[in-house]
Structures are given as C-alpha cells and as structure tokens.
Amino acid sequence: MKNYLPPIFCLFFLFxxxxxxxxxxxHEEKESMKGMHQLTLIISHSHISEGIDEHGDKKxxxxxxxxxxxxxxxxxxxxxxxxxxxxIENFSVEEHDGNEIIERTRPFALVPALVxxxxxxxxxxxxxxxxxxxxxxxxLTRIGYEYGRELPKHWELSASLMYDIKWNTYNxxxxxxxxxxxx
Numbered sequence: 001m002k003n004y005l006p007p008i009f010c011l012f013f014l015f016x017x018x019x020x021x022x023x024x025x026x027h028e029e030k031e032s033m034k035g036m037h038q039l040t041l042i043i044s045h046s047h048i049s050e051g052i053d054e055h056g057d058k059k060x061x062x063x064x065x066x067x068x069x070x071x072x073x074x075x076x077x078x079x080x081x082x083x084x085x086x087x088i089e090n091f092s093v094e095e096h097d098g099n100e101i102i103e104r105t106r107p108f109a110l111v112p113a114l115v116x117x118x119x120x121x122x123x124x125x126x127x128x129x130x131x132x133x134x135x136x137x138x139x140l141t142r143i144g145y146e147y148g149r150e151l152p153k154h155w156e157l158s159a160s161l162m163y164d165i166k167w168n169t170y171n172x173x174x175x176x177x178x179x180x181x182x183x
Contacts, residue, residue: 033073033117036182042067042160044085044176052092052101063087067176071115079115083127083142084108085174093170102169107133109164111142121147131166139167146178154182 044065051061065088071081086108092101111129118124125144130137144162151157162174 032076033079033182034075036073038069038071038073038079038081038156038180038182040067040069040071040158040178040180042069042085042176042178044160044174046085046087047173047175048091048093048170050093050096050170052094056101058094061091063089063091065174065176067174067178069113069178071113077117079117081113081115083111083113083125083129095169097168103135105134107131107138109140109142111140113142121149123148125162131164138169141165141167144174148180156180156182 044067046063046065048061048063051059053059065085067083067085069081069083071079073079086106088106090103090105092103094101109129109131111127113125113127116124123146125142125146127142129140129142131140142162142164144160146158146160148156148158156179158178158180160176160178164172164174166172
C-alpha cells in the first residue's frame with residue numbers, strides 16, 4: 001500500500017515551512033509597498049453548491065477557473081485593484097428561490113476591489129462587481145482572504161479563498177493558487 005501526502009497538504013506545508021528557513025528582513029530593510037503595482041495570475045477551482053447535473057438533479061459542482069488581478073498599493077496596508085476570474089466550462093445552476101434553472105456559459109467576473117493587508121502575509125479582499133455571461137449579467141459581492149509568501153526579486157506565491165455572493169442567483173467559493181509580480 002502506497003503512503004503519500006495529498007497535493008494540497010504538500011503545498012500548505014511549503015507555504016508554512018518556508019518561513020522557518022527563510023531569513024526575514026529587519027523592519028528598516030523592508031521595502032515600502034506604497035506606490036507599487038501588483039499583477040497576479042491565479043489558477044483556481046470554483047465550487048458551486050447550487051449546481052445542476054446532466055440529469056437535472058441538484059449537486060455541488062466544481063469548475064476549473066483562471067484569475068488575473070491587478071492591485072495598486074496606495075499605502076503600506078491598503079490597495080485598490082481590479083480582480084477578474086473566468087470559469088472555463090459551461091454549467092447550470094438553480095437560482096436561490098429554486099424556481100428557475102439558469103445556464104452559464106464561461107462566466108467572467110470583473111470586480112473592483114479594496115485590499116487590506118494588516119500583517120506581512122495576510123490580505124483581506126472586499127469588492128462589488130459583476131459576472132458577465134452571454135445569458136445575462138449578475139451583480140456580485142466578493143469577500144476573500146489571501147495568504148502570500150514573498151520571493152526574491154519582487155515575486156510572491158499565494159493561496160486564496162474567495163466567496164462570491166451573486167445577487168439573487170447563486171454563490172461561488174473560489175480556491176486558488178497564484179503567482180504575483182510587484183513593480
């Protein structure tokens with residue numbers, strides 16, 4: 001019988017353990033984030049509890065998605081940004097009231113966001129935007145958390161968890177891993 005660690009555990013271990021062996025810069029050496037731009041590419045999965053399978057039964061569905069975020073750091077702890085993601089498959093969902101099934105064709109979310117980074121590795125995200133699809137657009141509110149680990153030369157690896165509340169339709173949990181470049 002094989003003994004292995006699940007890939008998620010391995011990635012989590014990588015993020016947590018890297019702080020043990022990494023040398024931290026002193027407070028005086030730490031470069032200011034104010035005025036910096038941040039571009040992030042994210043590979044993720046969108047989890048939808050109101051999904052409908054091919055037989056018309058309600059079921060939790062998981063769809064692959066990509067994200068691309070831009071942030072401008074207006075201060076040490078605050079950034080404003082534009083966060084996007086696209087579910088790369090088509091799916092059906094049941095509206096909150098349960099009276100209608102809606103088709104979604106590769107929906108694309110566009111969310112102006114506010115980012116608060118109270119500590120070195122943790123960021124909280126809040127935004128209001130829209131999910132765009134050929135069947136119609138849906139307003140959404142995004143609430144999220146991101147844990148990032150700085151790399152040399154202004155790069156960062158991150159893990160994120162977002163919750164999109166799609167007004168009067170369905171909700172989505174998005175779990176992803178990203179790589180960022182600061183300039």
